[in-house]
Amino acid sequence: MEEQPDNTRTAFADGPRLLADIGATHARFALQTAPGTYRSVRVLKCDDYSGIVPMLRFYLAEHADTRLHHGALALANPVDGDYVRMTNRPWEFSTDAVRRELGLDTLLIVNDFTALAMAIPGLKESDLMQVGPGKPVPGAVLGVLGPGTGLGVSGGIPTVDGFVTLGSEGGHVNFAPSDEREFAILQTAWREWSHVSNERLISGPGMEIIFRALAERNGVDAAARTSAEIITGALDDHDPLCLEVLECFCGMLGGAAANLAVTLGAFGGIFIGGGIVPRLGEWFRTSPFRTRFEAKGRFSSYLSDIPTYVISTPHVAFDGVANILSEHLRGRSGGNTLMDRIHKLRPELTPAEQRVAALVLEQPRLVLNEPIAGIAKLADVSQPTVIRFCRSLGFLGLADFKLKFASSLTGSIPVRHSQVRGSDSTHDLSAKVIDNTISAILQFRDQLDVRAIDRAIELVSRAKRVEFYAMGNSRVVALDGQHKFFRFRIPTALYGDSHLFKLAAELLGPGDVVVAISNSGRLPDLLSAVDAARAAGADVIAICNSQSPLARRADVLLAVDHAEDSTHFLAMISRILQLLLIDIMAVGISVDVHHARALPPAAVEGEGEGRRALISHLDS
16 A cells, blocks of 8 residues: 655645635634645534634644644635625624734635535545436536535536636525425425525525424424434434425425526536535435436436435545635746745755755656656666655655646746846846746735725825825836826825935825835935924825834835845835835725715816726726
8 A cells, every 4th residue: 555645744835724614503624734635623613712713713723833824714605805794603804804813825715615616526436425327427517515504505617727616605596395395394484584595494404494394284293303303313213204304305405406407507417515415324315305306397307317426525625625725826826836845845855865856856847757767767766765755745656746746837937036147048037037026926915915005095095195205216116106196186296305305294294195115114314204294294104124114104004025135236126016006006096985086076087087097907
């Protein structure tokens, strides 16, 4: 049997990744150390915590010695934008605020069934229990649904280069009864709600409503039971009422699954997850589910060809949310994290494994094309050493390593600085300058403080007057800002002479804004002017290094922390990042509603001079 990878190491260059599957009742957490490898799996009760941050902190307290950079949470809730207000718990939060509070570079919040759909392409036959006939059509759309505390619904659409999931809330479509018994259940639900969705009945709480409705309909005096007690009563005790509830429940689920299948044209199959159906085990195969699934009149033969599966693997949500995070990081950073991982781990390897690492780093595409014997010969090591090298990185063997390594090399932009050398051709130096800048921009995007940008936009939008203070290379950025803000009808001035900074600042007052731009953030005349402006009642926005004296004096800091030695070199990349902040503010000012109200009508609706027409990023 092949040796498993060492879970104490991580195959990711920037360390383990935080993953979570947070439902209405329970939350499952794990640290991902390699694709498909999870450690420190914990299940927590949501009722034990006042919010998502206390629950995250409780889990992370056990891993205080582990530096985490990236995380992704699957949430049983619609996710739209930064702010999340949960429908099944009194929790609400800003994703970015949680990210900053936990010290993460990346935090994704995704719908739990979107994550589930994203995991399906990677499932093996052993992860599934097929119910009924049918064979999946390769490359076809698939559907996903699953009852738990609610009813999750999603779908997956294969594309040329991947898989697109649907962020659906299909559990909230109207429930449609198929017979008199289900109509009686609907009437019971109508006593509580004017709108009864599938989720109201095809869920754990819904199973309890079905129990009450059937007890009343059958004239049975039965004490209320939880969904777990109903399942136990049916499968273990063979209680007639509980069995009828379960049969009715599975029939309703079959109807909902059939509706999803015909809506999506899901010839790739219907996949059932959630917390309830997997607990029914083999009994579900003979339940009314599949019969009801195919009971579609003229479309019965259409549905008979579509396979239905129950997802039985315990880590499917982790797989899905991990896939989403991995795709996100690849798309945002473009980084070859596996190459970075080899660089990081190289000192820990044996001398022989280090020779393999050197070959991989120096001739990556040659390694991809060579068999194990060729790699061993080129690195002057034995073939078992090549295998040990792959396992040291968290892979099962050479084939597994090559698969991940190939995908990481395709079209990647390394997120690191490549020095231009005297021997470089014009083509090489051009590529390095462009790649270095792109890499810096992508890292800069991950570190943006959105709240600070919001505050800066608010200050400038309402400013009586805006003055830019900058010298040297930063003066070019200030000139760009003056040009843009003046076009918004904001009185704007630029001072690039250190002798004038303080004189200008002393003439300011409340409602005025200073935008101070500096690579070093340490120029004495600039710091003195900022102090004078604040003393006069003006607000100060600083675009500079976050560790500088200027940053500490600012009312709002827009940090540019790209490492460039501006004392010996002409700063180039920092200037691009500073210009980006000016552009972001300009776009933000252009869409700011309060600023629009403050403008004269001609400025908003005038011919060719409207504020929206000035910004190329906006949809006209």
